[in-house]
């Protein structure tokens with residue numbers, strides 16, 4: 001069974017080209033009129049990678065020409081100016097994330113120029129999260145020092161697996177020692193949070209080998225660990241064609257690896273946040289989860305309440321008011337648009353009241369494992385039991401399996417059900433019932 005990861009609702013495959021720059025621009029103008037603007041999130045996409053990993057499903061461009069980063073930064077700053085021209089400079093920003101691709105593809109002067117340009121355009125709130133994805137193969141501790149000095153306070157290392165056979169099979173070879181040294185340096189530099197990404201389901205992985213990777217990563221003591229599931233979609237993602245299907249673990253082994261992640265990381269003191277995310281108990285995500293105030297956006301789980309988000313760079317997605325807008329997915333199209341002074345929005349959507357209600361319900365299940373009927377009634381002035389009569393009926397099957405409890409107060413995922421929040425959320429996704437073609441999703445079971 002496949003399904004969306006719900007970093008947005010409706011999901012990006014439902015965005016339409018009829019909603020483009022003019023429509024998105026109207027919501028920006030609307031925001032500009034707000035006397036007390038709410039803090040923004042900022043996502044910056046840097047698409048370049050010096051070497052392409054074969055499992056990759058990201059929007060990236062393989063190149064060794066690092067000077068392309070300089071030109072790209074010029075265009076990012078042009079794009080940022082298109083926003084500040086509309087909503088004004090000095091907007092508060094409480095969260096910023098640089099992802100890719102490989103943000104550290106940018107050479108130090110380009111990184112600095114981009115950060116300074118952003119700092120001139122917006123105003124970071126005192127506790128703002130500033131995070132960046134780091135490829136351990138391309139940085140050393142001096143680079144981490146520079147990132148800290150630039151103002152980043154969170155790091156995310158892409159590791160995927162420590163096993164050399166698996167690393168070779170996915171064309172991403174890095175030594176364990178390299179990752180240990182960098183993590184130690186990150187802790188010494190007082191980054192507030194260090195995340196490590198792993199992937200299960202890669203070629204040549206076995207439950208026994210992956211267990212070793214889990215034990216090694218736990219030894220590193222990163223604040224957060226993500227254990228993503230590999231989705232093999234070679235028709236859609238060209239690099240994956242180099243992965244031999246026969247080398248992939250069976251569905252049973254994949255399930256065993258995920259179960260092992262939950263058990264082993266739990267035994268090492270990590271809290272399961274949701275889906276494939278884990279955190280140490282004193283990490284902000286774990287605290288937000290305990291308090292029932294976890295949120296989810298294009299960057300994954302977050303402590304930031306629902307807020308407007310500006311997405312900069314090729315293919316980046318933003319969210320303003322009740323609308324989503326995605327940038328052109330081809331570099332040349334995105335570049336041509338920002339150079340012409342036009343927001344590079346290629347597709348998007350404006351949420352109806354029903355969409356917003358469903359977004360609330362889906363995100364509440366994805367983040368906190370509950371659908372509180374009282375909150376639905378308070379915020380949307382409708383009876384959840386009436387509006388979702390059909391969905392709740394279908395949810396009875398999950399109740400019979402011991403995955404949810406349904407009572408007068410709402411729906412609550414059981415401990416076991418917390419691992420199945422995606423299929424539960426999918427019941428409330430109106431788009432999944434439509435006859436329109438859908439994107440290809442990763443497996444939920």
Ligand code: SF4
Pocket residue numbers: 048049051052053056057058060100101102135158
């Ligand atoms: S996994 Fe990361 S580093 Fe590897 S090709 Fe994809 S974006 Fe680039």
